[in-house]
Amino acid sequence: MKAFSPEFGVISFLLKGGKRKESPFKGALDPLSHSEVVFNATPKSELHFVREASLLHWFPNMRGNLEHQAIAQVMAELLLRYAPHGMALEKEFDLLLNAFLALDNTSHAPEILAKWFYDLCDAGGYSISLDHCMRCNTLLKEPAADFLPNEGGCLCRTCLGVHSAHYSDSFMNQLWQLKLGKIVPDARALENTFFLYLKTHLGMNKDLNSISWLKEVRNYANTTRHQTEKTES
Numbered sequence: 171m172k173a174f175s176p177e178f179g180v181i182s183f184l185l186k187g188g189k190r191k192e193s194p195f196k197g198a199l200d201p202l203s204h205s206e207v208v209f210n211a212t213p214k215s216e217l218h219f220v221r222e223a224s225l226l227h228w229f230p231n232m233r234g235n236l237e238h239q240a241i242a243q244v245m246a247e248l249l250l251r252y253a254p255h256g257m258a259l260e261k262e263f264d265l266l267l268n269a270f271l272a273l274d275n276t277s278h279a280p281e282i283l284a285k286w287f288y289d290l291c292d293a294g295g296y297s298i299s300l301d302h303c304m305r306c307n308t309l310l311k312e313p314a315a316d317f318l319p320n321e322g323g324c325l326c327r328t329c330l331g332v333h334s335a336h337y338s339d340s341f342m343n344q345l346w347q348l349k350l351g352k353i354v355p356d357a358r359a360l361e362n363t364f365f366l367y368l369k370t371h372l373g374m375n376k377d378l379n380s381i382s383w384l385k386e387v388r389n390y391a392n393t394t395r396h397q398t399e400k401t402e403s
């Protein structure tokens with residue numbers, strides 16, 4: 171079993187009897203759980219034996235919401251596949267725990283995943299700058315005129331000049347709302363852009379399986395919503 175920890179980043183455990191129906195650890199080692207684990211470190215191996223595990227959060231509401239669960243899976247898959255082993259990642263851990271708690275406590279927070287990608291870039295040392303122009307360094311007081319993914323930041327109106335922007339006004343407004351800490355009703359374009367930015371910085375060569383799953387869940391939710399609307403009208 172792979173887990174993500176604040177002290178050691180990604181860590182792998184070997185579970186005795188983990189496949190038995192009645193696991194001695196109950197829900198503590200369920201996927202997407204937050205638990206405290208006591209383990210015997212095996213110096214010659216990357217696999218450690220779990221001695222005790224106690225469940226801290228099981229996030230029942232997050233699990234009860236298909237989209238929230240899919241978002242949590244994207245976060246978990248990204249970290250388990252691309253975060254380093256054997257290295258303290260406290261900031262990344264806090265971001266993940268806070269995102270899971272938010273997914274568990276709120277029924278509607280459409281920008282959680284976009285915000286998490288954004289904060290993860292910051293924690294990794296390749297922040298996306300939303301408050302200064304990348305060219306003239308002016309503090310932005312309104313939505314920027316364009317976004318420059320290769321430079322990790324924005325361009326002010328003056329610096330864009332007569333050129334046409336690569337990103338739409340609506341996208342630039344969403345970036346601005348995110349910077350102000352406001353709710354972004356549809357943050358999917360932000361998600362895609364930040365995810366691409368992260369991919370480049372993490373050297374990800376494959377897509378995440380859970381991203382396709384999240385898309386399917388959202389499409390399904392849209393179809394059923396339209397059907398309900400039709401039935402109601």
Ligand SMILES: [Zn+2]
Pocket residue numbers: 303304305306307308325326327328329330
């Ligand atoms: Zn400028």
